Amino acid sequence: MAKRIITVDDAATMRRLIAYTLRGAGHEVLEAEDGEDALRLLGGQGIDLVITDINMPKMDGIELVRRLRSLPRFQATPILLLTTESDPEKKRQGKEAGATGWITKPFQPDQLVAAVAKVTGA
Amino acid sequence: MDSSSINGLSPSPLTLDAHGNVVDLEPLMAIGLSGFWALRRGLFGPTPVSLRLWAEGSLQIGGARRELEAAFGRLSNGLEKLLGVNGESVRLARGSVHAGLGGEAGSSSLVTAAQLCTAALRYNEENQERSAHMRDWLGELEKMSRQIHLMVTEIEEHMRPAEVVQVLLRIECARLEDSARAPLEALSAEISRACGKMARTMEAEFELVGQTRATVEHMVDYVRKLEHRQAEGMRRRDELAAEMQQLHERALAQLDRDQVLNRISSELDRAVGGLIEAMQYQDIVGQRWQHVEDGFRGVAAGGWADRDTLWSAQVQQAQLAEANAEMAEALCRIEDSLTVVAEAEQTLVEEIDAVIADAGRQKLNVRLHAVLFEVWDMARTNQEEMLAIDHLITPLLDVAGKMGCQIGDVSHEMRIIALNSQVQAARFGAGTGLEVLAEGLRQIADRMGDSGAVLDRDSREIEAIAQSLRAGFVELGERMTQVRLECDRDFPAIITRLTEEEQRVKKLLGEARRSLECMASVRMEMGQSLGEAAEPLERLGVLAQQTQKFVEKNVAPSRTWRDRQVLAAESARYTMEAENAVLRNIAGEAAKPEPAKVAPGELDLF
Numbered sequence: 001m002a003k004r005i006i007t008v009d010d011a012a013t014m015r016r017l018i019a020y021t022l023r024g025a026g027h028e029v030l031e032a033e034d035g036e037d038a039l040r041l042l043g044g045q046g047i048d049l050v051i052t053d054i055n056m057p058k059m060d061g062i063e064l065v066r067r068l069r070s071l072p073r074f075q076a077t078p079i080l081l082l083t084t085e086s087d088p089e090k091k092r093q094g095k096e097a098g099a100t101g102w103i104t105k106p107f108q109p110d111q112l113v114a115a116v117a118k119v120t121g122a
Numbered sequence: 123m124d125s126s127s128i129n130g131l132s133p134s135p136l137t138l139d140a141h142g143n144v145v146d147l148e149p150l151m152a153i154g155l156s157g158f159w160a161l162r163r164g165l166f167g168p169t170p171v172s173l174r175l176w177a178e179g180s181l182q183i184g185g186a187r188r189e190l191e192a193a194f195g196r197l198s199n200g201l202e203k204l205l206g207v208n209g210e211s212v213r214l215a216r217g218s219v220h221a222g223l224g225g226e227a228g229s230s231s232l233v234t235a236a237q238l239c240t241a242a243l244r245y246n247e248e249n250q251e252r253s254a255h256m257r258d259w260l261g262e263l264e265k266m267s268r269q270i271h272l273m274v275t276e277i278e279e280h281m282r283p284a285e286v287v288q289v290l291l292r293i294e295c296a297r298l299e300d301s302a303r304a305p306l307e308a309l310s311a312e313i314s315r316a317c318g319k320m321a322r323t324m325e326a327e328f329e330l331v332g333q334t335r336a337t338v339e340h341m342v343d344y345v346r347k348l349e350h351r352q353a354e355g356m357r358r359r360d361e362l363a364a365e366m367q368q369l370h371e372r373a374l375a376q377l378d379r380d381q382v383l384n385r386i387s388s389e390l391d392r393a394v395g396g397l398i399e400a401m402q403y404q405d406i407v408g409q410r411w412q413h414v415e416d417g418f419r420g421v422a423a424g425g426w427a428d429r430d431t432l433w434s435a436q437v438q439q440a441q442l443a444e445a446n447a448e449m450a451e452a453l454c455r456i457e458d459s460l461t462v463v464a465e466a467e468q469t470l471v472e473e474i475d476a477v478i479a480d481a482g483r484q485k486l487n488v489r490l491h492a493v494l495f496e497v498w499d500m501a502r503t504n505q506e507e508m509l510a511i512d513h514l515i516t517p518l519l520d521v522a523g524k525m526g527c528q529i530g531d532v533s534h535e536m537r538i539i540a541l542n543s544q545v546q547a548a549r550f551g552a553g554t555g556l557e558v559l560a561e562g563l564r565q566i567a568d569r570m571g572d573s574g575a576v577l578d579r580d581s582r583e584i585e586a587i588a589q590s591l592r593a594g595f596v597e598l599g600e601r602m603t604q605v606r607l608e609c610d611r612d613f614p615a616i617i618t619r620l621t622e623e624e625q626r627v628k629k630l631l632g633e634a635r636r637s638l639e640c641m642a643s644v645r646m647e648m649g650q651s652l653g654e655a656a657e658p659l660e661r662l663g664v665l666a667q668q669t670q671k672f673v674e675k676n677v678a679p680s681r682t683w684r685d686r687q688v689l690a691a692e693s694a695r696y697t698m699e700a701e702n703a704v705l706r707n708i709a710g711e712a713a714k715p716e717p718a719k720v721a722p723g724e725l726d727l728f
Contacts, residue, residue, distance in 0.1 A: 011405040013197075013198045013405060020201070020205055020398065055409060080725070084405065084406045095728040100727065101726055102720075102726040102728070103725055104722045104723070106403060106722055109398050109399070110395065111725075115725035
C-alpha cells in the first residue's frame, strides 16, 4: 500500500536517492532540506513516515524529532533517522527524542524499502 | 607574534627554506645553549609558513567538496533520467512479449484458430467417410437404373403381340358379315388406340429412364471425382493440422522470452540499485570532509608551536587520506555499476534484436494467415460440393416419382379391352379365332400389368435411395455450412487481431530499442560527470600527500597517556572506524574492539 513519506536532508543528491527508491516502490515522497523546511511542509498535512538526516543546518534531525513528537498529530508517526553517524551517544539522543529507528548510510534500495514497509506496515 | 621570529629570537642569523625549516646551523651556535630549547621546536616543529599549507588546504577541501557536490548533482540528474528510461525500456520489452502471439491475447487467438481449423479439418475427414457410404448407395442407384431400363424394354416387347392381335382381328373382321363386323371394328379401334397410347407412354418412360440413368451416371462421376479430391485433401489436411500445431508451439515458445527479459531486467534493476548505494558516499564523505575542512582551519589557526596543533594535524591528515580513499572507492563503485548497467542494457538490446530477427525469419503470422486461409477455403469448397450433390439429387427424385405411373393406366385399359374381346368372342361363338385373340389380349394385359408393377416398385426404390442420399448429403452440407459460417465469422477477426498484434509488437520493440539507446546516451553523460568528479579528488590527493610530508617531518609519534587523550577528543568528532584507524596509526596500538553494531543500511529499531 502506498504511503506518504517526507525525506529531510540538506544534501540534494541524498534526498533524490531516497525519493527515487521510495517512489519506485510506489510511495509518495515529499522533500525538505532541513528541519525547519520539513515543519513548514508538514504544517497542514498528514504524513505516514518521516525519514531524516541528523546533521543539517538551521534545525538538525534530533531537534526535528523532538518538535514532531510534541505535536499531537505526529506522536504516533514513525520517524527514522537515516544518517552517516553511528555514534552511540547520538543514537541515544535520537531514541530519547522519540525516533522509531536508525539506519546508517549507505543503504541499498531494497533495504530502505523493506525498512519503510516494516515501520509503516505497507 | 612576529611570524619571522622564533620564540622571540630574531631569525636573522637563521636561514629558512620555503617550508620554514632552518638550513644553516652556524648561527645557532651564536645563540647559545639558552636558546637551544627554544630553537628545538623551531628546528623540529612547524612554522607559520608551513601552517599556511593547512589554511590553504582548508579552502581546497571546501572548494573540492562543492565541486563534487555539483558533479554528483549532475550524476543524480542522470540517474533520475536513467531510472525513468530503464523502467520504460523494460515495460516496453515485456509488453512486446505479452502483446504478441505468445501473450495472453495472441495465445487465445491462436487457440481459437487452432480449434476452428481442427473442426474444419475433422469435418473434412467425416465427409470422406460419408462419401464412402454415398458411393455404395450410388452403386445401388446405378443397378436400379439399369434394371428399370430393362423393365421398360420388356414392357415394350409386350406391345408386339398386341399389334399382331390387331392384324388378326382385322382379318377376322373381313371374314364376318357386315352386321357382325361393327363391334369387332370398334374393338380393333380400341386396341389400336391403346397401342398408340402405350407407344407414347413407352416413349415417355424411355425418356424418363434415360434421364434417370444420365443423372445417376453424372452423380457417380461427380462423387468419384469428389473422392479423388478428398483423398488428396486428406494428405493436405494432415499437413495443415501438423503445421497449425507447430505454429502454436512456436508462438508459445515466445513466452520463454518473457523469462529471459525478466532476468535481464532484474539484473538491470540490481545494477541501478548498486548505483544508488554508491552515490550515497558523496554525502557520507562530504560530511567527513566538512569536519576535516574545519579541522584544517583549526590547525592553521592554532599555535604553530602548540603540540595539540600538531596532533590535530596528524589526525586531520589521516582523516583526509581516509576520506579521499573512501570517495575514490565510491567513484570506482559508481563506475563499476555503470559498467554493469551497460552490460545489462547490451544484453537486453541483443535479446530484443534476436526477437525481431527471429520473428522476421519465422514469419509466424504469415504462415498462420496462410494456414487459416487454406482451411477456410477447404471449408467453403466442401460446403459447395455438398450443395452441388443436392442439386443433382433433386431432378432424380422428380424423375423417379414419375416413372411407371402411366404404364399402370395403359395396362388397365388393355385389361378392359381384353375383357371386351372375350365378350365379343363369346357372342360369336366358339371355334372362331376371336377366343384366341381375346386370350392373347388378356395375357398381354396381365404381363404389362405385372411389369408395370415391378417398374413402379423399382422407381419407388430409386426414390427412396435418392431420398436417403439427399438426407445424408443435406446433413453433411449443414455441418459444412456451420463450419464455414464459423470460419466466416471468426477467421477474419482472428487474422485482423493477429495482424494488429504483430504490428503492435514491432512498434513496442522498436520503442524499447530506442529507449535503450536513450539509456546508453544518459549513461555516457553520467560517465562524463563521473570524470568531472575525479578532478577535485585528485587535488585533494595531492593535498593529502603534502600534509603527510608535513606530519612526517613535524610530528613525532608519542605514546604518552595525554597524547592518547588528545587524540581521543579529536577523534570523537569522526566515525568510530576513523578513530580506530587514527589510534592504530598514531598511538601504535591495536584497535580497540568495536562494539557489535547494525550493518549500514539495516534498520535498527528502538
